[in-house]
Amino acid sequence: MDLTQVIGRASGLAGGAGAALLQRLQHVRLPGAGQASATDDPERAARRWRAVTVLRDPADVDPAAGGLPAPLAALGDRIEVRVTPAPGDRGTELAARYRHTPGPDEIGDLRAALREAKALLEVGEVLRVDPQPHGRRAATPQGAALEGAAQAAPREGVL
Amino acid sequence: MRAVTWQGVNEVGVETVPDPTILNDRDVVLKVTRTTTCGSDLHLIGGYIPAMRTGDVIGHEFMGEVVEVGPGVRDRRVGDRVVVNSFIACGTCWYCRQELYSLCDNGNPNPGITEGLWGQSPGGCFGYSHAVGGFAGSHAEYVRVPYADVGTFVVPEEVSDDRALFASDAVSTGWMGADLAGTKPGDTVAVWGAGGVGQMAARAAMLLGAEQVVVIDRLPERLEQVRRHVGAEVVDYSTTDVMAELRERTGGRGPDVCIEAVGMEAHSTGVQGVYDQVKQQLRLQTDRPSAVREAIMACRKGGSVFVLGVFAGPVDKFPLGAAMNKGLTLRGAQVHGQRYTPRILEHMARGELTTEHLATHVMPLEDAARGYELFKSKEDGCVRAVFLP
Numbered sequence: 001m002d003l004t005q006v007i008g009r010a011s012g013l014a015g016g017a018g019a020a021l022l023q024r025l026q027h028v029r030l031p032g033a034g035q036a037s038a039t040d041d042p043e044r045a046a047r048r049w050r051a052v053t054v055l056r057d058p059a060d061v062d063p064a065a066g067g068l069p070a071p072l073a074a075l076g077d078r079i080e081v082r083v084t085p086a087p088g089d090r091g092t093e094l095a096a097r098y099r100h101t102p103g104p105d106e107i108g109d110l111r112a113a114l115r116e117a118k119a120l121l122e123v124g125e126v127l128r129v130d131p132q133p134h135g136r137r138a139a140t141p142q143g144a145a146l147e148g149a150a151q152a153a154p155r156e157g158v159l
Numbered sequence: 160m161r162a163v164t165w166q167g168v169n170e171v172g173v174e175t176v177p178d179p180t181i182l183n184d185r186d187v188v189l190k191v192t193r194t195t196t197c198g199s200d201l202h203l204i205g206g207y208i209p210a211m212r213t214g215d216v217i218g219h220e221f222m223g224e225v226v227e228v229g230p231g232v233r234d235r236r237v238g239d240r241v242v243v244n245s246f247i248a249c250g251t252c253w254y255c256r257q258e259l260y261s262l263c264d265n266g267n268p269n270p271g272i273t274e275g276l277w278g279q280s281p282g283g284c285f286g287y288s289h290a291v292g293g294f295a296g297s298h299a300e301y302v303r304v305p306y307a308d309v310g311t312f313v314v315p316e317e318v319s320d321d322r323a324l325f326a327s328d329a330v331s332t333g334w335m336g337a338d339l340a341g342t343k344p345g346d347t348v349a350v351w352g353a354g355g356v357g358q359m360a361a362r363a364a365m366l367l368g369a370e371q372v373v374v375i376d377r378l379p380e381r382l383e384q385v386r387r388h389v390g391a392e393v394v395d396y397s398t399t400d401v402m403a404e405l406r407e408r409t410g411g412r413g414p415d416v417c418i419e420a421v422g423m424e425a426h427s428t429g430v431q432g433v434y435d436q437v438k439q440q441l442r443l444q445t446d447r448p449s450a451v452r453e454a455i456m457a458c459r460k461g462g463s464v465f466v467l468g469v470f471a472g473p474v475d476k477f478p479l480g481a482a483m484n485k486g487l488t489l490r491g492a493q494v495h496g497q498r499y500t501p502r503i504l505e506h507m508a509r510g511e512l513t514t515e516h517l518a519t520h521v522m523p524l525e526d527a528a529r530g531y532e533l534f535k536s537k538e539d540g541c542v543r544a545v546f547l548p
């Protein structure tokens with residue numbers, strides 16, 4: 001299915017809500033192929049470990065040594081964190097999951113926190129994109145849906 | 160400042176927009192001195208790349224002068240004359256360390272959009288939709304450049320602006336195709352598409368030692384450029400059977416390396432063309448892959464096919480059986496510009512790589528709408544329109 005069509009449909013269905021649009025997008029299936037977790041039952045999908053691989057030594061990532069990166073620490077003891085060396089000089093696998101069954105917003109928080117933690121460890125800061133120059137935004141439903149999707153994108157995806 | 164914005168399908172215009180500012184420590188702000196159209200923009204302007212918002216500043220192939228430097232920038236100074244790569248890469252993640260810069264893990268703040276589409280998210284790009292970061296593009300008086308130490312390159316004095324500009328995207332893309340397809344001395348390389356990217360892929364293949372390089376297109380003025388400025392052979396697919404011609408020119412083997420530099424709006428003749436166009440318009444396939452199909456069929460057994468043209472979604476009638484049974488290596492990528500720009504600038508400084516002829520139309524930024532019209536219709540021999548902000 002074509003993405004513009006998907007966006008058209010999703011924005012119709014979701015009344016223009018960008019986050020809902022992206023969530024739908026993640027469940028678009030190519031014929032014969034699924035997306036990550038597309039066949040998990042929702043409970044199991046929500047409880048999975050979510051992981052990023054960070055190109056740093058395990059010692060630099062280890063919560064016992066330096067404390068958790070701030071974005072993950074902010075989630076407190078609602079999450080458990082696992083740090084393991086990645087194979088083949090790929091650095092360190094940093095994984096986290098909730099101790100309870102989380103809702104979609106909490107999962108979004110965790111995705112964003114993992115991505116920010118990785119950026120802080122690898123780059124030292126989180127790349128920003130706003131505010132930046134743009135021209136007149138037409139007030140269309142697709143435009144609003146896309147704006148919402150872009151804003152929700154750091155918290156969405158298959159992570 | 161003035162900037163070129165996307166204002167809807169097939170509509171671009173020039174607007175007054177706010178100036179960019181430093182947002183991250185490793186940013187610089189450039190005063191843009193030259194910025195050019197790329198074939199990728201056509202897919203975007205035509206509405207084939209979703210996730211564009213009206214008002215988005217477009218443009219990703221550019222150079223300029225550094226006017227402001229973030230506190231975390233090590234090697235750039237105000238006043239540096241630099242050319243900038245189109246993809247935004249951190250330089251420190253695993254992908255960057257493998258020199259696969261367009262796959263950078265820390266270049267796209269909106270990974271959720273493409274992860275859903277493709278399973279993983281590639282990096283970010285200037286002026287190329289919110290799917291690849293939503294960064295403001297370069298068709299403007301000023302542009303913010305993140306990770307400036309990694310993505311900007313000081314242009315050697317001997318290289319003019321007119322030449323250096325294309326190291327940004329067209330040359331680095333072409334070079335990547337020739338290199339990652341594994342071009343070796345003695346090879347025959349065929350390139351589909353004689354736009355800026357295809358021409359530079361052909362030139363790179365020659366510099367990498369290919370014995371015979373053949374470029375395929377139908378636009379006579381572009382084929383003439385290939386003959387005159389690149390020094391490669393040409394085939395006009397509108398008057399010649401490409402498969403038969405390539406077989407004949409390669410002793411029946413087929414080219415060792417086939418580089419596709421056409422993309423998702425490939426033109427084709429006859430039934431195949433109508434079939435693809437109709438399916439794309441009905442949204443039954445997102446992309447028209449006729450040049451990729453031909454490259455796979457033409458390639459010698461055990462050869463290598465590299466897809467430089469941009470595609471976004473599933474394609475139809477893909478000759479997977481030919482690829483598998485002929486033992487082909489099939490590869491593609493968005494440009495890993497940072498990997499190739501230093502050596503490209505050296506070749507440019509030595510006069511082995513010239514690009515001035517690509518700039519067929521040079522005009523003020525205010526004329527960008529006309530520039531894109533010419534570039535899209537390929538009228539008046541337009542190969543690249545270059546804007547001077």
Ligand SMILES: NC(=O)c1ccc[n+]([C@@H]2O[C@H](COP(=O)([O-])OP(=O)(O)OC[C@H]3O[C@@H](n4cnc5c(N)ncnc54)[C@H](O)[C@@H]3O)[C@@H](O)[C@H]2O)c1
Pocket residue numbers: 197198199200201202328329332351352353354355356357375376377378381396420421422423424425426427449450466467468469492493494495542
């Ligand atoms: N991989 C990357 O990072 C990257 C970077 C830049 C551009 N691109 C892509 O490369 C492609 C070419 O870019 P460009 O700037 O040279 O574009 P362009 O539009 O100037 O050139 C495309 C050429 O392809 C020719 N063509 C169309 N159908 C053909 C066919 N069936 N067989 C042979 N030739 C055919 C056209 O006549 C035209 O000359 C585009 O898809 C663009 O999006 C990719």
Ligand SMILES: [Zn+2]
Pocket residue numbers: 197198199200219220245328329
């Ligand atoms: Zn480009």
Ligand SMILES: [Zn+2]
Pocket residue numbers: 248249250251252253254255262263264265266
């Ligand atoms: Zn990186």
